[in-house]
Amino acid sequence: MLRKRFVFVGTLAAVGGILSAGGCSSGPAEGTQGGPCTSMGTCNAGLTCVLATCQPAEAGMMDSGPMDAGKDTNKPDTQPMDSGPMCPTPGDVTNFMPTYVPAKSMQVCSPTQVQAYVTNCWMMGGNCSMYKMSNMACSQCMESLRKDPMQMSDAKFGPVYIGNGLGFLNFSGCEELSGDLNCAKATQALAFCTYEACDNVCSIPPETSANYNKCTTTATSTKCKMYKDAETMACGTDSGAAAYSFCHSGFTTFQDGLIKYGNLFCGTGPGDAGSDG
Numbered sequence: 001m002l003r004k005r006f007v008f009v010g011t012l013a014a015v016g017g018i019l020s021a022g023g024c025s026s027g028p029a030e031g032t033q034g035g036p037c038t039s040m041g042t043c044n045a046g047l048t049c050v051l052a053t054c055q056p057a058e059a060g061m062m063d064s065g066p067m068d069a070g071k072d073t074n075k076p077d078t079q080p081m082d083s084g085p086m087c088p089t090p091g092d093v094t095n096f097m098p099t100y101v102p103a104k105s106m107q108v109c110s111p112t113q114v115q116a117y118v119t120n121c122w123m124m125g126g127n128c129s130m131y132k133m134s135n136m137a138c139s140q141c142m143e144s145l146r147k148d149p150m151q152m153s154d155a156k157f158g159p160v161y162i163g164n165g166l167g168f169l170n171f172s173g174c175e176e177l178s179g180d181l182n183c184a185k186a187t188q189a190l191a192f193c194t195y196e197a198c199d200n201v202c203s204i205p206p207e208t209s210a211n212y213n214k215c216t217t218t219a220t221s222t223k224c225k226m227y228k229d230a231e232t233m234a235c236g237t238d239s240g241a242a243a244y245s246f247c248h249s250g251f252t253t254f255q256d257g258l259i260k261y262g263n264l265f266c267g268t269g270p271g272d273a274g275s276d277g
Contacts, residue, residue, distance in 0.1 A: 042127070087207045088214035090197035093223045098189035103173030104156045107268045109138035114262035117142050118255050122160075122167070141266035143167070146195075159261030163195065165204035166212065169257050170265075174247035175235070177264055183240035186231040193224035 031044045085091050109117070113135055120126030121143075132139040144154040146163035159174075160167045172188035175181075194216035202212045220228050235244040251257040 087202035090219040096196040106141040109266040159265040175243040178243035180243040183235040186234035190227035194219040
């Protein structure tokens with residue numbers, strides 16, 4: 001069964017509380033491009049706070065190829081020298097071995113809180129830090145942190161996980177919660193293989209999510225093709241096809257997908273929001 005995979009990648013509006021700022025005392029001013037974010041996790045108009053640095057804003061996007069993106073703070077902020085592949089050419093996956101990270105399932109967010117999380121943390125003009133301070137339990141369920149595929153940060157992943165400066169919808173977690181673990185494991189193994197192939201050659205910034213997606217798309221049909229074939233087989237059974245269809249349809253933007261996933265992973269059903277922290 002052949003499927004076109006839609007990849008949704010978003011840029012976090014404010015990563016407050018996840019990663020700390022660092023660097024030299026000189027350089028661009030606070031709130032300006034290339035400079036540190038303000039204490040509230042904000043930047044000047046047209047910029048967004050990514051890894052405590054103000055960068056040009058990138059909207060959530062849809063693309064083909066596996067989903068996900070991530071900035072590992074243990075990696076350099078610039079790309080490798082000419083001794084190896086450069087973004088968007090995939091790197092080596094020889095030592096990659098998939099390890100499944102299960103989905104979070106916590107009834108801690110009302111529908112209104114899920115919507116407010118997406119608005120404040122994944123849309124321009126929101127205040128992610130303030131939202132998280134007032135809705136701690138919900139925000140802790142909603143997002144997770146990914147490091148290298150070989151070195152996971154969180155034991156379970158929520159509806160969105162952050163890595164290499166980008167955020168990714170947790171397709172595999174959705175498939176798990178929709179009743180097909182085999183499909184979920186195959187989907188995640190493919191995604192993690194593409195991260196292994198692209199994290200070391202595409203550092204965000206200076207690269208863009210578009211270049212990262214080009215890298216993962218290429219990796220899907222080349223160095224990670226065995227995992228793509230395994231996903232096609234695992235998600236082609238009756239239960240796998242149903243889970244795959246549910247988790248890859250019903251939305252056309254990253255934000256809409258995150259609302260759907262947020263209610264699935266973390267939702268308590270209809271009800272009023274308000275602070276939980």
